[in-house]
Amino acid sequence: MRVFVVLAGMAALTGCGPKAESLGRFGGSAPSLLISTRLLTAGGDELGTVQVMQEKDGTRVIAEIKGLPPGEYALHLHSVGACTGPDFTSAGPHFNPDARQHGRDNPMGAHAGDLPNLIVSASGIAMLDALQPGLKLAEGTAPLLDADGAAVVLHARPDDYRSDPAGNAGARIACGVLRRGIPVRP
Numbered sequence: 001m002r003v004f005v006v007l008a009g010m011a012a013l014t015g016c017g018p019k020a021e022s023l024g025r026f027g028g029s030a031p032s033l034l035i036s037t038r039l040l041t042a043g044g045d046e047l048g049t050v051q052v053m054q055e056k057d058g059t060r061v062i063a064e065i066k067g068l069p070p071g072e073y074a075l076h077l078h079s080v081g082a083c084t085g086p087d088f089t090s091a092g093p094h095f096n097p098d099a100r101q102h103g104r105d106n107p108m109g110a111h112a113g114d115l116p117n118l119i120v121s122a123s124g125i126a127m128l129d130a131l132q133p134g135l136k137l138a139e140g141t142a143p144l145l146d147a148d149g150a151a152v153v154l155h156a157r158p159d160d161y162r163s164d165p166a167g168n169a170g171a172r173i174a175c176g177v178l179r180r181g182i183p184v185r186p
Contacts, residue, residue: 042085081149
């Protein structure tokens with residue numbers, strides 16, 4: 001009887017968590033590593049969440065942002081897992097293990113931490129789902145999550161996709177630390 005109760009309980013719990021097919025567009029397989037962070041302003045206001053997920057072909061970045069004026073905003077992966085306000089320079093430069101220049105439109109680019117711009121709608125909401133091919137979170141010779149972790153930084157302006165070192169994206173207005181073992185508060 002105890003075995004049945006335990007198995008029934010486990011079956012009920014499996015329905016509570018995310019299923020592989022609901023975690024993103026993974027071609028049917030779950031990510032091998034998933035890290036989530038909250039993007040916070042220097043004043044501590046939450047602007048949204050960012051998840052990074054290790055997939056077979058790279059790292060998927062999913063962002064959900066609310067409360068910004070409509071427009072385009074740059075979002076980048078930075079090399080240091082620190083978010084000290086007010087300017088968030090503690091997050092260091094863009095993650096760039098291959099020593100390339102910034103921007104997908106730059107013939108000498110792009111950084112591994114360069115992401116597409118967020119487009120905030122008239123309702124103040126932005127969604128991003130981007131795959132960074134080849135980017136490894138925790139394995140390989142140059143993983144994003146090294147000893148000091150990494151950060152996701154939201155900038156005040158759009159990335160122009162070519163200006164080195166940061167795409168002329170303006171001030172850093174929000175930041176979230178990416179590190180294994182950091183609990184995420186709801």
